Amino acid sequence: MDSVGLLVAGLRDKDAKQAYLCLKQLQAESEKTNAVYGFFDDLSEMLDDANSYIRTRAIVLIAANARWDTDNKIDRVIGQYLRHVEDEKPITARQCIQALPEIARHKPALSDAICRALRDANPMVYAESMAALIIKDIEAALAAISMPA
Numbered sequence: 001m002d003s004v005g006l007l008v009a010g011l012r013d014k015d016a017k018q019a020y021l022c023l024k025q026l027q028a029e030s031e032k033t034n035a036v037y038g039f040f041d042d043l044s045e046m047l048d049d050a051n052s053y054i055r056t057r058a059i060v061l062i063a064a065n066a067r068w069d070t071d072n073k074i075d076r077v078i079g080q081y082l083r084h085v086e087d088e089k090p091i092t093a094r095q096c097i098q099a100l101p102e103i104a105r106h107k108p109a110l111s112d113a114i115c116r117a118l119r120d121a122n123p124m125v126y127a128e129s130m131a132a133l134i135i136k137d138i139e140a141a142l143a144a145i146s147m148p149a
Contacts, residue, residue: 008039011057023057027064034068036061044077052089059084063099066106074103078110082117090130097137101144111145118142
């Protein structure tokens with residue numbers, strides 16, 4: 001297995017600090033090359049993991065690799081991805097919402113579905129303090145998508 005493959009496997013490490021280091025390295029690699037995109041299927045499987053940290057890592061890396069999605073793999077998993085706008089864990093929901101403008105920037109055909117999911121989200125399923133943050137995240141994401149860079 002190559003170094004990127006080892007890092008992808010490390011996303012599931014029981015040591016949260018080690019897994020986070022793998023995430024950061026994979027994010028940096030995703031900025032430069034499409035090497036992580038080769039592991040897209042592994043990332044999409046992680047979207048359904050019982051562990052919210054693993055789901056969050058997948059969310060972040062799928063968005064980071066939207067620029068490389070020449071095979072339209074994100075299009076095939078967008079419904080699965082958008083379910084995390086209302087993830088059971090509010091931190092995971094926030095990460096998903098914050099990542100959506102990156103997907104919309106590189107996959108404009110998905111912008112309508114993304115905006116619809118954001119508008120349909122019900123932040124009131126979370127504690128009041130988190131709901132307020134999620135509302136702000138949704139507003140910021142919608143603004144970023146409607147005003148592309």
